[in-house]
Every structure is written in C-alpha cells, then in structure tokens.
Amino acid sequence: MRMKFLDWYLKIAVGAALIGGSMELFMIKTGFYDKVTVLESEKRAWEASPEAQAVRDALNPWRKHEAERKSS
CATH class of the missing domain: 1.20.5 (Single alpha-helices involved in coiled-coils or other helix-helix interfaces)
Incomplete structure (x- = not known):
C-alpha cells in the first residue's frame, strides 16, 4: 500500500x-560548544566546593529530619 x-x-x-x-x-x-564546555566545567567545580555544600545545607530545611531518619 x-x-x-x-x-x-x-x-x-x-x-x-x-x-x-x-x-x-x-x-x-x-564556538558555542567551547563556551558551553568551559561553563559546565566551572559549574561542576563550584558544585564540588565546600561553599556549595554549605549553601545546599543552608537551603535545605529538611536536613535535620533526614539526618534523624537515617540515624534511626
């Protein structure tokens, strides 16, 4: 058909x-791909930094509840 x-x-x-x-x-x-590669590497480096961890902890209101649940 x-x-x-x-x-x-x-x-x-x-x-x-x-x-x-x-x-x-x-x-x-x-040069779009080169720029994106640089931006992604900077983003990943910042996400792995202690400052980023502190921001994540400060912005997570449930962190104490999660820690209690894991310890139980």
Whole structure:
C-alpha cells in the first residue's frame, strides 16, 4: 500500500535536516560548544566546593529530619 502523502513527508524531513544541520554549523562556527564546555566545567567545580555544600545545607530545611531518619 502506497502512502498518500509520501512526497510531503519527504519534503518536511529534508527541510528539518537542513535546518538542524545549519544550526549545528552555526554553533560550531561561533564556538558555542567551547563556551558551553568551559561553563559546565566551572559549574561542576563550584558544585564540588565546600561553599556549595554549605549553601545546599543552608537551603535545605529538611536536613535535620533526614539526618534523624537515617540515624534511626
């Protein structure tokens, strides 16, 4: 059985592939991936720091309840 709108689906698929490819090319040419890599490494380094742990502890109102439940 032949699909009724096969040519329409193919046009949409080709258009979507061209748009996606042009977006990827733009991100590569502008150095987007390099910037994101640097930002992610800085974020992970900060999340592993003692300052970040102190902020997480201060902002978690349930930390005492969790500690009590784990010790029980």
